[in-house]
Amino acid sequence: MSDVEGAISQAYRDEWARLVAGLTRRFGNLDLAEEAAAEAFATAVTRWPVDGLPPNPGAWLTTTATRKGIDRLRRESQRDSKHEEARMVFGHAPTESICAIDDDRLRLLFTCCHPALAMENRVALTLRMIGGLTVPEIAHAFLVPENTMGQRITRAKAKIKAARIPYRMPSKADLPDRVAGVLAVLFLIFNEGYLATSPESSPVRADLTAEAIRLTRLIRQLIPESGEVAGLLAFMLLTEARRTARISEHGELVPLDEQDRAAWEPELIAEGHQLVRERLIAAAAGEAPGRYQILAAIGAVHTSARDFRETDWSQILALYDQLANADPSPIIALNRAIAVAEIDGPAVALTTVDRLEKALNGYHAFHATRADLLRRLGRNQDARAAYDTALDLAGNTAETAHLARRRDRLR
Structure with a gap:
């Protein structure tokens, strides 16, 4: 056992009861x-071997644990306030208990995704109030x-009030439309968790x-015949399987070509692959796959x-x-275009990327992709x-x- 491991073990024996008692009082x-x-x-196990x-x-443990507790309370408090805001926006009609959706949060998601609102507006409003x-x-x-999105959410709330859209729990028959x-x-919630946008x-x-x-698992139980539900669940599982390999011990993003694939979660990959195989069978039977x-x-x-190096880029390009x-x-x-770069080279891909400048000029990933292609071309x-x-636009630390690091390695 290393000195650091021994210190953590000793701290656990000495501090656990005192720490829990103090946090319980707080x-x-x-x-x-x-x-x-x-x-x-758990944070100590990760940080102390690196930081000393x-x-x-x-x-240190008391401060870290207190912050963890406050963060958890803040998240729970925010969740309750968002649920209450949803009820206020949609009216004060009593909630109806339905058999179709037992989970409170999922029920609110389906309630707020009302078909009377335009798709972008209902998604934005639900992300704000429930997500x-x-x-x-x-x-x-x-x-x-940001001001455009704020106005969009405000207009969606105003339309709900003006049209007197009731706060009504959806029945099972409502689910396909929502x-x-x-x-x-x-x-979008998953994507925000996958790579958070705020530096804070x-x-x-x-x-x-x-x-x-x-x-998404709960929705699959409700609508098992939906190919898109199964597809989204598979996408999430296969992406989540790589999470532990995506951030280095120094807090730096690790790109796909540098990740330790032995650190990927095999159980999640196996489940995701099974769902994809099921959808391939359905596609062979004539069901067109969705996004x-x-x-x-x-x-x-x-x-x-x-x-x-063994990635089948031709298949990925065909899927794109x-x-x-x-x-x-x-x-x-x-x-x-990233897949094109692996097949036809960075010069061909850069031509495609440059055509996207008008649409994506404010998107950090556009400039990061372009920078990587230029680097590969020696420019x-x-x-x-x-x-x-890209650094000016990116928020994720x-x-x-x-x-x-990539920029500073350029000569």
């Missing part, structure tokens, strides 16, 4: 106190300015990805390769071509400028650390 909740203490020790032993381990995302986070997801909006909400939050928010997966099913298939190709037909968005075109001065722009 928060008035034994379960919360134990969870916060456990998270503090703190001068006062007991004080707990901030206006800047939602604006980043939609690639629009599921597309709910899936879009969960997809953790680079990866496992609480958001876990909740999105949990709710989430194609994204899941792309994830399955990546997680099937033993290392980056299919996805572009189903969802002709500039972000899909940007991701497709270091242009690459440095593109990295600088792990991503900015990665971009800065």
Whole structure:
């Protein structure tokens, strides 16, 4: 056992009871106190071997555990306030208990994704009131300015009041008309957890990805015949499987080609692959795959390769071509260009990327992708400028650390 491991073990024996007792007095909740203490020790296991032993381990654990407890209370408090805001916006009609949806949060998601609102507006409103995302986070997801998103959410609330749309729990018959909006909400919540946009939050928010997966599993139980529900669940599982390999011990984002694939979660990959195989069988029977099913298939190709060099880029490009037909968005075109670079080279890909400048000029990933292609072409001065722009636009601390390292390695 190393000195650090021994210190952590000793701290656990000496500090656990005192720490839990102190947190219980502070928060008035034994379960919360134990969870916060456990998270503090888990953080110590990660941080102390890298940063060294703190001068006062007991004080360090107390401070860290207190912060963990406050963060948890803040999240729970925000969730309750968002639920209450949803009830106020949709009216004061009493809630109806229905058999179709037993989970409170999922029921609210389906309630707020009302078909009377335009799809973008219902998704944005639900992300704000039920998903707990901030206006800047939602604006980043939609690639629009913050004030534009704020106005969109305000208009959606005003329409609900003006049209007297009631706060009514959806029946089972309502679910098919609302599921597309709910899936879009969960997809964006998962993405925010996968790579957080705010520099004030953790680079990866496992609480958001876990909740999105949990709710998508519940929807699959409600609508087992939906290919898109299965596709979204598979996409989430295959993406979540790589989470622990995506951030280095120094807090830097690790790109796909540098990740330790032995650290990927095999159980999640196996489950995701099984769902993709089920959808492939359905597609062979004539059922056209939707956006989430194609994204899941792309994830399955990546997680099937033993290392980056064995990735079947031709298959990924074909899937992106299919996805572009189903969802002709500039972000899909940007991701497709990354696959093009692996097949036809960075020069061909850069031509495609440059055509997206007008649509994606405010999106950090556009400039980061362009910088990487320029770097590969040896155009270091242009690459440095593109990295600088990406750094100005990026908010995730792990991503900015990665971009800065790439930029600083240029000669």
